[in-house]
Amino acid sequence: MENLIHVANGKALADIVLKNGYVINVFTEEIIQTDVAIIGNRIAALGDYEGKQTIDCTGKYIAPGFIDAHMHIESAMVTPLEFSKYALAKGTTTVFADPHELVNVLGQKGLDFMLTSIEETPMTTHIMMPSCVPATDIDTNGAGEILAADMAPYLENKQVFGLAEMMRFDDVVKADGKILDKLTLFKNQIIDGHAPGLTGKPLQAYRAAGIDTEHEAENYEEAIEKLRAGFKLLIREGSAARNLEAILKGFVEHDIALDQCMFCTDDKHLEDIEKEGHIDFCVRKAIALGVPAATAYKMASYNAARAYNLHNLGAVGAGYLADLLIIDDLDQVSVELVIKNGEIIDFDQLNSQNIAPVSDADLLNSVKLPKINQENLELKADNTPVKVINLVAQSILTRGSEEILPSVDGKFEANRDFNKACVIERHGHSGGIGVSAIKGYNIENGAIATSVSHDAHNITAVGDNDADILLAVKELDRIQGGYVIASKGEIVAALPLELAGIISIQSGKTVQAQLNKMVAHARALGVPESIDPFMALSFIALTVIPELRLTDNGLYDVNLGQFV
The missing domain is CATH 3.20.20.140 (Metal-dependent hydrolases)
Structure with a gap:
């Protein structure tokens, strides 16, 4: 604290001075041109200061x-x-x-x-x-x-x-x-x-x-x-x-x-x-x-x-933690430099850091599926209206509707408009399987399955045919979790998430590149632009968000508080 006071009084040099920038003052909601003096992990003062290191911020903005x-x-x-x-x-x-x-x-x-x-x-x-x-x-x-x-x-x-x-x-x-x-x-x-x-x-x-x-x-x-x-x-x-x-x-x-x-x-x-x-x-x-x-x-x-x-925290002011951003364009929020706890983030160094190895078997072997076949995925259907999950664009809410499902021999026959959704318990407990119809996902000639399924994280799969659904689910079991796309009897893409079936132990760049490919595959199979193909899939089972949800125990109406 003594050093902080001396710098603020102008009796000692700051470690870093951000010079001539426009400070976004969150106390008054003004934007004021001034210097920002930093000592250690704190902001010492605003005003006219000198430091051991000077960063010219002329024409730029300084934000928390x-x-x-x-x-x-x-x-x-x-x-x-x-x-x-x-x-x-x-x-x-x-x-x-x-x-x-x-x-x-x-x-x-x-x-x-x-x-x-x-x-x-x-x-x-x-x-x-x-x-x-x-x-x-x-x-x-x-x-x-x-x-x-x-x-x-x-x-x-x-x-x-x-x-x-x-x-x-x-x-x-x-x-x-x-x-x-x-x-x-x-x-x-x-x-x-x-x-x-x-x-x-x-x-x-x-x-x-x-x-x-x-x-x-x-x-x-x-x-x-x-x-x-x-x-x-x-x-x-x-x-x-x-x-x-x-x-x-x-x-x-x-x-x-x-x-x-x-x-x-x-x-x-x-x-x-x-x-x-x-x-x-x-x-x-x-x-x-x-x-x-x-x-x-x-x-x-x-x-x-x-x-x-x-x-x-959260302000550019004397005594506050020096978590600061240098912004090039105020309205576009173009971040040019990041200072964390008084230190400039070196992104080359940060990006070169590798993930610590994960060796705990409990963390890496969490998918424990029951034995399943296509008969387990069947859903009875006749000319009686049944509850159907309806996805909502750009939302994790769902809506419920009552529809007469397409059927063959008294069994639901999924198609592009009426996909089949399945939730399969994967923690080695009940082995339960829930099946329902779902609208709005619109996948055709394929299926997508995931072990990322909020919040219980069972297996959720959606497709227009049982063979591809089953194939995608079994591939998830083999890779111990993640996302899988199957089409016409083949695995066309997969993103392994080995840690608890929900997190990758690979680099972010690897995950991002693979996910981008998978999004393209999902769009090609018909998932509309208004629906995030993987985030939407991951929320189908979340029974604390209205309205209609599918669990390993069956279809659940959140508003009614009961299975339907």
Whole structure:
């Protein structure tokens, strides 16, 4: 602190001075030309300063590092180190990560792996304790149930920052004892929310239970009700769920204050981070929608830091942590230089770092499928209408409809319009298989299968014929998880995800290149541009998001709270 004070007083040289840049001041939402002096990992002062190293920022902008307020590293399908290479390059210096995907498959071993792995990366990763493992009692995960007593020892771990998204919102509203135990355990820390479509008195009860944030709002009406109820609003823009435009259009039109709003990605694939960006993409879209630039940058940094009680982060100001970005174009959010904890990120060096070897057999051999054949995939059908899953474009919501299915000899005969969806338990427990019809995926002459299936991560497959579905599923078993595309009796593409069946132990570049090829194959087989072929597949079984979901135990109506 002494050195910090001496530099601020002008009595000692700064380590680094960012000279003549335009500082985005998140306190006043002004943009002011001034120097920024850095000593160690802190900003010492703003003003006229000299340093041991000077970086000329003339004509450029100096912004706080971006913060992703809620995300799952596993959705990038790479290790934390590989994820950081992509996100840091886009200006994201801090993330709040919920590792409930790993924990659903592997339990404590998965959590411990994540806590160890985040130490390999220069990015700051705050781990939020998975709150709902399993997400519900109606499907089968690998880890079984994680109770408050299982979480308690981790309260002493400084890497564990709070309680992750409380997905069992109905149980919160009903004051379920097990859920209240968890909320009580984390009552002095941040508790993230997850309450899609919750409204009125149940929403008030959810907030009264101590839930601090909400990220499931899909439109202006839902978002404004949650803001008015006192939630910190995390505006989501991921790969499948893209809610930013619908929400911010309404906020701008109605002149809603944005002090309690920030950004999150929730689930975003590497190729989307590479192609369009991470939190920088949110800032860029917000500005394009009419949010003042300084406000948009504040939402991406200071607002998130305050929401999570990080009082020394998220601003370009004296005493704050030196997580800074040099921006070439304010509106386009073109990140030219990233400073993390006072050090300039050397991306050549970072990108040359290799993933630590993974040798634990439990981490690498998690797919334990029952013996299955085409008879297990049959679905009875006659002229009676049945419930059908309908995918929703650019959303992880689904809708339900009642349809008469195409059939032959009393059995559902899938086609391009009515694909067949299957969920197969893969943790070596029940061996259950759920089968239903699904509309909107539109695959023809093939099938796609994956072991990435939120949140229980069983096998989910969709196709227009049983032979290709079965072939893709069996290939997943052989490679121990990932994504597989089969067409006309052949495996045409595969992305192995060896770690828990959801994460690759290869480099991000390898994963991205293979995933790009697989997306092209999926489009060629008919999956429409409005549907992310892999993210959509991965959410078919998530029974905490309305409306109609398929589990290893059958078709489930979330709104009714029952199998149908």
